[in-house]
Amino acid sequence: MLTLNLDPNKPQPIYMQIYQYIKNEILLHHLTPGTKLPSKRSLATQLGISTITVEGAYGQLVSEGYIYARLKSGYFVSPVENYRQSMNFFDQQQINNNNPQKKNTSPDWEDNIPQQDTQKNSELKDSPIAPAPHRVDLSSNSLLAENFPFSTWSRLLRHTINEKQQLLLTQSPTAGVAPLRQAIANHLRHFRGMDISPEQIVIGAGTEYLYELLIKLIGRDKIYCVEDPGYQKLRRIYRDNGACCIALPIDQQGMSVTALNTVSCDVIHISPSHHFPTGIITPISRRYELLGWAAAGPRYIIEDDYDTEFRLVGRPIPSLFSIDMSNKVIYMNTFSKSLASTIRISYMVLPKPLMEEFNNKLNYLSCTVSTFEQYTLAEFINQGYFERHINRMRNNYKKLRQQLLKALTSHPDHERIKILQQSSGLYFLLQIDTSLSDRDLQARLRQKGLMLQPLQHYYQNRQAAPEHTFVVNYSSIASTDIHQIVDALFSSLV
Numbered sequence: 001m002l003t004l005n006l007d008p009n010k011p012q013p014i015y016m017q018i019y020q021y022i023k024n025e026i027l028l029h030h031l032t033p034g035t036k037l038p039s040k041r042s043l044a045t046q047l048g049i050s051t052i053t054v055e056g057a058y059g060q061l062v063s064e065g066y067i068y069a070r071l072k073s074g075y076f077v078s079p080v081e082n083y084r085q086s087m088n089f090f091d092q093q094q095i096n097n098n099n100p101q102k103k104n105t106s107p108d109w110e111d112n113i114p115q116q117d118t119q120k121n122s123e124l125k126d127s128p129i130a131p132a133p134h135r136v137d138l139s140s141n142s143l144l145a146e147n148f149p150f151s152t153w154s155r156l157l158r159h160t161i162n163e164k165q166q167l168l169l170t171q172s173p174t175a176g177v178a179p180l181r182q183a184i185a186n187h188l189r190h191f192r193g194m195d196i197s198p199e200q201i202v203i204g205a206g207t208e209y210l211y212e213l214l215i216k217l218i219g220r221d222k223i224y225c226v227e228d229p230g231y232q233k234l235r236r237i238y239r240d241n242g243a244c245c246i247a248l249p250i251d252q253q254g255m256s257v258t259a260l261n262t263v264s265c266d267v268i269h270i271s272p273s274h275h276f277p278t279g280i281i282t283p284i285s286r287r288y289e290l291l292g293w294a295a296a297g298p299r300y301i302i303e304d305d306y307d308t309e310f311r312l313v314g315r316p317i318p319s320l321f322s323i324d325m326s327n328k329v330i331y332m333n334t335f336s337k338s339l340a341s342t343i344r345i346s347y348m349v350l351p352k353p354l355m356e357e358f359n360n361k362l363n364y365l366s367c368t369v370s371t372f373e374q375y376t377l378a379e380f381i382n383q384g385y386f387e388r389h390i391n392r393m394r395n396n397y398k399k400l401r402q403q404l405l406k407a408l409t410s411h412p413d414h415e416r417i418k419i420l421q422q423s424s425g426l427y428f429l430l431q432i433d434t435s436l437s438d439r440d441l442q443a444r445l446r447q448k449g450l451m452l453q454p455l456q457h458y459y460q461n462r463q464a465a466p467e468h469t470f471v472v473n474y475s476s477i478a479s480t481d482i483h484q485i486v487d488a489l490f491s492s493l494v
Contacts, residue, residue, distance in 0.1 A: 006018070027080065141473050144478065187387075193318055203347050214348070224269060231458070247461070256289075260293055301320065308425075312401065407482050413493070426473065431469045453473075
């Protein structure tokens with residue numbers, strides 16, 4: 001029996017108190033792997049609360065990988081022995097700092113660079129099939145103009161110009177102005193549970209620029225591993241900056257240490273809280289394995305936390321950075337998805353030792369974000385507008401997602417499609433039963449004004465990609481587009 005005391009007077013919701021208690025019991029090994037937890041109904045009765053409250057706590061624990069559900073059997077504790085194993089790394093007096101000669105044992109992953117996205121798009125543009133007059137783009141992750149808070153932003157910008165004229169004409173430090181770094185630190189502490197100082201934050205115009213800074217900081221002589229499938233642009237950025245980059249296949253829990261051990265990798269670039277495009281969430285046991293791998297040598301993990309603000313079911317998954325005790329995780333995020341892609345303000349959080357190295361090696365560089373935008377964004381965050389904007393957009397997207405899924409699943413031919421990763425933020429995977437090739441179906445949809453990208457497009461190893469599975473990005477559509485989307489999709493099937 002779980003013996004926990006709930007306090008209704010705490011600001012923390014009841015379901016989060018249950019979640020935190022069980023999580024701590026698992027990490028402290030008071031609940032061992034395989035232990036069966038009380039049923040939702042029995043625990044609710046024991047605590048005198050609703051079953052829905054317990055369901056919320058169990059759901060969050062399942063999402064993070066602390067427990068798992070077994071059909072008709074209940075909930076059980078997942079194996080997280082690697083938590084203690086990773087702690088042992090941090091107690092060692094020394095970590096092997098030797099840098100052995102790198103050798104890629106999987107040449108297939110290093111061979112030809114895939115064609116650029118623009119090349120593939122140009123092939124479609126050259127097609128004799130002209131797009132419909134009204135185009136609905138489900139391959140884009142851009143946002144609707146109506147969703148940007150123009151009036152609030154312009155008012156804060158005017159206020160900034162009137163009140164901070166001298167500061168606006170003062171050159172920004174390399175890592176960004178102090179008020180914005182402080183505002184981001186406060187936001188991360190509140191939203192992501194990250195206990196960091198503003199001095200660990202580096203501001204940059206887009207994540208591409210920050211990746212280039214990291215390559216300069218960590219070294220072009222290192223081997224960088226990215227996820228396959230994933231963004232093809234990442235691999236090109238590393239290679240175009242003179243670094244060796246390997247696209248490493250992931251499994252159902254993300255990047256694995258087993259796969260890493262087949263190559264001599266120094267830095268891995270992963271999205272453990274919400275992988276694009278699969279929607280995979282790396283469970284806690286795998287996270288500690290990766291932290292242990294990083295702590296065992298001169299290695300780093302780049303944690304891309306893109307899009308986590310829009311997790312539509314449960315609370316955001318805790319960041320890998322927040323459980324790292326060896327100063328090996330570099331946290332990356334951007335305002336491009338939460339505000340607008342054209343804002344071009346991104347940031348990274350460096351471990352303190354690496355931040356000291358950054359200040360010594362790269363302090364000659366100029367910050368690439370204008371002071372006007374930095375001070376305006378700082379006010380936008382500090383005055384609570386950013387949090388309210390995120391909450392409003394999360395509600396809007398949740399409603400839009402439900403409308404789109406309902407329209408798809410209620411169509412007479414709905415048995416020909418399957419929705420995958422239904423809790424994966426502003427996109428989901430759509431599996432289609434068709435005899436057409438992905439390319440032919442894509443062309444048919446384009447003729448009807450619907451842009452859709454196959455999952456295969458995001459694989460370096462196209463042979464490993466599942467067929468007839470498409471990535472549906474819905475962040476740039478309106479509810480009035482749903483009828484056209486459903487009609488174009490089903491009328492294109494053969």
